[in-house]
Amino acid sequence: GVRGAAGLPDDVPVLVYSGWLAPERGVDTLAEALVELPEAHAVVVAGDRRPYFAELEARVAELGVGDRFHFVPYVDPEQVVDHLSTATVGIIPLRHLPNHEISLITKYYEYMHAGLPIVVSDVKTMAAFTRELGCGEVFTAGDAHGLADAVRKVLADRGRYVKPYAADGLLEEHSWDRQTENVAALYERLTGLVPEGRAGGTLADELLAGVPRFADATDRGDGLPEVPDGHAEPSRAPAELVDGAELPSPERRVVVLVGTPTGVRRGVATAVADAARADGTDAVILGPDFAGPGDSSRRPADVLDAAQVLLVPAPKTVASGRDRRRGTDEAQNRAARTYADFLGRPASSLLDKLPELPQVGWRAALPEAIDAEVALAPVLDALKPEVVHACDPVALLIASHAAARATKAGRKLHVAYHRPGADPTGFPDTKDVRRALQALERLGAPRADEVHAPGAAQRASGTQEAGSRAAVADVTAERSTSSASARDASAHLVIGPANMAGQGWAWAQAAERFLPGVSAEVLALHRDGPLRFPADRYLTSSGWESADLHLALRRHVVENATHVLLESGLPVSGKAARSGRFSGDAYPLRDAGINVGLVFHGSDIRNPRRHRELYAESPFADPNSQVSQDLQPRYDARIADVADWDGPVFVSTPDLLDFVADRWPHAVWLPVVIDLDAWRPGPEPLTRGKPVVLHAPSRGTLKSS
Incomplete structure (x- = not known):
C-alpha cells in the first residue's frame, strides 16, 4: 500500500x-x-x-x-x-x-x-x-x-x-460496473447504434459480453446535399508545399529605400519604383514605421502597389533615451558596430557614446537614424537587391552600410542616391536636424555609385509631384483590372493561416465539393507536435518572419485569389503584414479587388471579461489566473486591430456569436465541418472489453479534459 x-x-x-x-x-x-x-x-x-x-x-x-x-x-x-x-x-x-x-x-x-x-x-x-x-x-x-x-x-x-x-x-x-450501464445507454442515445439485446444481463453486460450487431450505417443518411451534376467529389491530396516552394522568384530586384517618417509618401519613391517596374524589375519600397507595428497595408494614396511596400517597425529606442544600458542591449550593440564600421572607429568606443557628426550631437539631433537602421538593415540584407535607390540622407547611410556588407559577402550592391531637396522629412524641422541630415549626406554621397539631383526621377518618369496622385490612381486602376482579368473566371478561395484542428482544410474541401466552379487553397502555420493537419502550404517560423516570402505570398494571392478567408485575426502572408496582424492583409487584399472575410475559432475572439459575465463557472472567473492573464491581453490586442473591420465575419461555433454580435451584428455561424468518410468507424465501436476514447485538446484547462 x-x-x-x-x-x-x-x-x-x-x-x-x-x-x-x-x-x-x-x-x-x-x-x-x-x-x-x-x-x-x-x-x-x-x-x-x-x-x-x-x-x-x-x-x-x-x-x-x-x-x-x-x-x-x-x-x-x-x-x-x-x-x-x-x-x-x-x-x-x-x-x-x-x-x-x-x-x-x-x-x-x-x-x-x-x-x-x-x-x-x-x-x-x-x-x-x-x-x-x-x-x-x-x-x-x-x-x-x-x-x-x-x-x-x-x-x-x-x-x-x-x-x-x-x-x-x-x-x-458508485462502482464502474454500475456506471458502465449508464455510459453505454448514453452512447446508444447519442449515436443511434443499437446493440442486439441479450436476455439475462444488463446493457453493459450485453456490450461487453460479445460482438453486438449494429443498425446498417452504410446508407447515405447524413443529411448532406447531393453533389451537383458534373461536379465529382474531390479526392485530391494536400499539396503540402513549404514556405516559398514553387512560388516564382524575381529575376531582378531593386529596393527603393527611405529613412524618414514621410519617405514613402514622397514622389521620388513612387517615381523610382514605377520606372523600375516598367522595365519588368521587381521593385520594393522599404521604409521605417516609427509610430506603429510596421505595415504593408497602410498604403498612402500616392504609393502604387501595397504588395510591394514594406514599412518595418522602428521603435524609438535611441530617440526616446531607452538606450542607456549600453553594452547590454543587442540592438544597441548592432547600432554601435554599424556606426563603428562606417566611421572606421572601434566599436568599444561607441558603447558609451554614439558618434557625433561635425558640430552636431546625435542624441540631441537625429537619434531616429539609428533606430531606422537597426530596423531596416536585416530586412534589406534578406531581400538581396541588385540596386538600392536611397531617397534621403538616412536611407543613404543605411544603403552604404548594406553595400559594404554585400561586398564582404561577395555580392555587388549598386547604390543610387536621390537627393531630396527641400521636401519635408517628418523629422522636427530644427537647425540641428537640418545640419545632421546635411552631414549624413556629405559623409554618404561619396560612397554612392550614382547621385541624382532633386526631382530628377520625377522629371525622368514624367510624374511631377503635383500630378503624381492622379497618375498613380490611373496605374493602380490599370493594375487592379489586369490582375482581375488574369484570374480564372471561376472562384478561387484561399484560407489561412490558423487551420485549427484542420478546419481550414475541411472548409476548403467542402467548398470544392459542393460549390461548382470553386477551387480552394489552404495556407497554414507549421506547428511542432504529433498532430499535423493537411494544408497546401505550410509556413515555418522562419518563413513567417521572412519579408521576402511575404512579398511572394502577397503577389501569389493577389494574382490568383478571388476570395480570402483570414483565420484568427492573422494574415496569410506572414509577419511583415503589419507585424502579423489581420489588418496587414485584409485591407490591401480588399483594395486589390479580392473578397475578404474574417473567421474566428474560439480563444482568438472569446473575451475573458465577457465570459465571466456570461458564465458563473467560467475558467476566467479569476482575472488573476494564469489563463486569464495569458488570453486577455491577446484578445485586447487582436480586437484593437480588427475593430474597424466592416466586411464578412464568421465564427466556427454558435456560442462565439455572443462575443461578436455587439461589434458585428452581421456575423454568421460557419459550422465546423466533419469529414464523415474519415471518421466512419472501422471495427464496430463498443465491442472491446475496454473502450478507448481519444481526446486531443489544444488547451486542456479550457476543454474540460
Missing part, C-alpha cells in the same frame, strides 16, 4: 493524493497545510515526472516539509483501491475550473472503495456530495489553513466519516 511504499509506520496519519499533477490540482495547498499538521505525512501517488513535478518538489523544500511529503509511483488499475486503503485520509484539493465544478472524479470513487474519509475543496459537485453523504469535510479551495482544520476534524473522529460506506448498496451504486 501507499504507507509501505513511502516507508511509514502504521501509527502515522497518512494523507494521500492520487492522480495527475498540475497547478490546478491544488497539491501545493496540501504541502502548505502540512506545515500546520506536524504529526501527519502526505503521500502523492503520481505518474511520470512532468515539469510541474519539479515545481512542487521545490515548493515542498521551501516549506521545510520534505521529510514528510512523499512521492510514490502509480500501480496497476486493479491494485489502486487496495493500495490506497492503507492511508488515513483521501485528499482532493482541486482549484475552481468548470470541469472540476461538475465532476465526481475517479479518485473520489477510489477513496470511497478504499474506505477513506475524504477532505475535498469546495468545488461544487463533490462538496455537495460530501456534505450530503457525511463522508468527509470541505474547505475553501487554495486555503491551506482551512485544509489543515478539515484534516484535524476528520482525524479526531475518523469512524464517523467512514460509517456511511457501510450503507447497503452504496458502494455498488
Whole structure:
C-alpha cells in the first residue's frame, strides 16, 4: 500500500493524493497545510515526472516539509483501491475550473472503495456530495489553513466519516460496473447504434459480453446535399508545399529605400519604383514605421502597389533615451558596430557614446537614424537587391552600410542616391536636424555609385509631384483590372493561416465539393507536435518572419485569389503584414479587388471579461489566473486591430456569436465541418472489453479534459 511504499509506520496519519499533477490540482495547498499538521505525512501517488513535478518538489523544500511529503509511483488499475486503503485520509484539493465544478472524479470513487474519509475543496459537485453523504469535510479551495482544520476534524473522529460506506448498496451504486450501464445507454442515445439485446444481463453486460450487431450505417443518411451534376467529389491530396516552394522568384530586384517618417509618401519613391517596374524589375519600397507595428497595408494614396511596400517597425529606442544600458542591449550593440564600421572607429568606443557628426550631437539631433537602421538593415540584407535607390540622407547611410556588407559577402550592391531637396522629412524641422541630415549626406554621397539631383526621377518618369496622385490612381486602376482579368473566371478561395484542428482544410474541401466552379487553397502555420493537419502550404517560423516570402505570398494571392478567408485575426502572408496582424492583409487584399472575410475559432475572439459575465463557472472567473492573464491581453490586442473591420465575419461555433454580435451584428455561424468518410468507424465501436476514447485538446484547462 501507499504507507509501505513511502516507508511509514502504521501509527502515522497518512494523507494521500492520487492522480495527475498540475497547478490546478491544488497539491501545493496540501504541502502548505502540512506545515500546520506536524504529526501527519502526505503521500502523492503520481505518474511520470512532468515539469510541474519539479515545481512542487521545490515548493515542498521551501516549506521545510520534505521529510514528510512523499512521492510514490502509480500501480496497476486493479491494485489502486487496495493500495490506497492503507492511508488515513483521501485528499482532493482541486482549484475552481468548470470541469472540476461538475465532476465526481475517479479518485473520489477510489477513496470511497478504499474506505477513506475524504477532505475535498469546495468545488461544487463533490462538496455537495460530501456534505450530503457525511463522508468527509470541505474547505475553501487554495486555503491551506482551512485544509489543515478539515484534516484535524476528520482525524479526531475518523469512524464517523467512514460509517456511511457501510450503507447497503452504496458502494455498488458508485462502482464502474454500475456506471458502465449508464455510459453505454448514453452512447446508444447519442449515436443511434443499437446493440442486439441479450436476455439475462444488463446493457453493459450485453456490450461487453460479445460482438453486438449494429443498425446498417452504410446508407447515405447524413443529411448532406447531393453533389451537383458534373461536379465529382474531390479526392485530391494536400499539396503540402513549404514556405516559398514553387512560388516564382524575381529575376531582378531593386529596393527603393527611405529613412524618414514621410519617405514613402514622397514622389521620388513612387517615381523610382514605377520606372523600375516598367522595365519588368521587381521593385520594393522599404521604409521605417516609427509610430506603429510596421505595415504593408497602410498604403498612402500616392504609393502604387501595397504588395510591394514594406514599412518595418522602428521603435524609438535611441530617440526616446531607452538606450542607456549600453553594452547590454543587442540592438544597441548592432547600432554601435554599424556606426563603428562606417566611421572606421572601434566599436568599444561607441558603447558609451554614439558618434557625433561635425558640430552636431546625435542624441540631441537625429537619434531616429539609428533606430531606422537597426530596423531596416536585416530586412534589406534578406531581400538581396541588385540596386538600392536611397531617397534621403538616412536611407543613404543605411544603403552604404548594406553595400559594404554585400561586398564582404561577395555580392555587388549598386547604390543610387536621390537627393531630396527641400521636401519635408517628418523629422522636427530644427537647425540641428537640418545640419545632421546635411552631414549624413556629405559623409554618404561619396560612397554612392550614382547621385541624382532633386526631382530628377520625377522629371525622368514624367510624374511631377503635383500630378503624381492622379497618375498613380490611373496605374493602380490599370493594375487592379489586369490582375482581375488574369484570374480564372471561376472562384478561387484561399484560407489561412490558423487551420485549427484542420478546419481550414475541411472548409476548403467542402467548398470544392459542393460549390461548382470553386477551387480552394489552404495556407497554414507549421506547428511542432504529433498532430499535423493537411494544408497546401505550410509556413515555418522562419518563413513567417521572412519579408521576402511575404512579398511572394502577397503577389501569389493577389494574382490568383478571388476570395480570402483570414483565420484568427492573422494574415496569410506572414509577419511583415503589419507585424502579423489581420489588418496587414485584409485591407490591401480588399483594395486589390479580392473578397475578404474574417473567421474566428474560439480563444482568438472569446473575451475573458465577457465570459465571466456570461458564465458563473467560467475558467476566467479569476482575472488573476494564469489563463486569464495569458488570453486577455491577446484578445485586447487582436480586437484593437480588427475593430474597424466592416466586411464578412464568421465564427466556427454558435456560442462565439455572443462575443461578436455587439461589434458585428452581421456575423454568421460557419459550422465546423466533419469529414464523415474519415471518421466512419472501422471495427464496430463498443465491442472491446475496454473502450478507448481519444481526446486531443489544444488547451486542456479550457476543454474540460
